[in-house]
Amino acid sequence: MSETKTALVTGANKGIGYEIAAGLGRLGYRVGVGARDAARREAAVDRLRADGADAFGVPLDVTDDRSVAAAAALLERQAGRLDALVNNAGVSGEMGPGWLQDPTVLDLEVVRAVVDTNVLGVVRVTNAMLPLLRRSASPRIVNVSSSVGSLARQADPDTEVGPVMAAYAPSKSFLNALTLQYARQLAGTGILVNAACPGLVATDFTGFHGPRTPAEGAATPIRLATLPDGGPSGGFFEDAGVVPW
Template sequence: MSEKTIALVTGANKGIGYEIAAGLGALGWSIGVGARDGERMAEAVAKLRAAGTDAFAVPLDVTDDASVDAAARLIEERTGRLDVLVNNAGIAGGWPEAPSTLDPATVRRLVETNVIGVIRVTNAMLPLLRRSAHPRIVNQSSHVGSLTLQTIPEVDLGGISGGYAPTKTYLNAVTIQYAKELSGTGILINNACPGYVATDLNGFSGTQTPEQGAAIAIHLATLPDGGPTGQLFDDNGVVPW
């Protein structure tokens, strides 16, 4: 087994995911670059390696059982375990998006990636995480998934989001259940709110850079033993569910 800390970051070929991979790689970790676009994945791995990161490609479509199973086998054969899983891959719907005009097919597509994809990858990687001395799981969530913030009139979360925002609420709820199940195992699982980051998810309209958005996920990936679990965080601390 590798003596380095081993992390898998999904959706790591660009944006926040790439910067999470770069930030963890700068710590001397070995980073699996998970992505479904082979060309972009290869470019990201090459760029990370050029910067000194021990990066390796992990072909991964979070919506496909066979792809996720193959990714788990690849990591097992290469490293024998996994120390950190960052479930970063996600997609966005329209914005603003009234629930009364939603196409059910859009909802299914969003849930399949943003929720079921996280469950699928997490469950496939859990056997490898259980072999780690300091296992961590970080799920990429959002302030828009907070029911508390959504129901405070003076909090501006960018308008109505009938499709995307509820998938993050669902993800938050699932994370709580994982935390309950994994209590006492040493596996810490938390959700990260990167903030309003300029990425292709929002047409690059965000006010923060991907590097800034990656900071909270990197922090949660490097929590000490006995750290918090089952919570939602941004750069300022705990975010209410």
């Protein structure tokens, strides 16, 4: 088995996911670029390789059981184990004017689609990759969340949390709660499981509004994906430290 560590980043063809892959590549990881769109996936792999990263494409639709199983089989063939899984793929769901998702008129199909990607997709991918993660000496799982998933911040009238997003924000609260359950279940196994808030990053996801660059947004996920043994598990972190649940 190769001594080079291997990482899988979902939704890695652009934005924060791409920068997470790039950062891990610079640290010497072999990086699987998980993405649905073949052309965008391979373009990202080409860019990463041009920058010196050892990258390979992983066809992956986190909402499709067969796609996830095929991705796990590919990683089995490519590396035989997985050292870091970064569940980055996510969707916001349809937004109204002002990036608003009004709960009083919310289309339930929008909620289902958001949860299927942002929550159920994480379960699909994580559970499929666990056998490979268990073969690593220092396995790490990072779920890319958001501060809008913080119930404490959402409930604080003195904290600026942006518009009401009745599908997206609760999906991240759900993801945070799920992160805790995985951390509890996997306690003592050496698998560290944490949630990361990248902050408000200027990507196509946000309409390129936000004070942070994708590389800045990738910093905390990269740090959590490369934690030393004995590091925290079951936490929610941003660059400034711990995010309240």
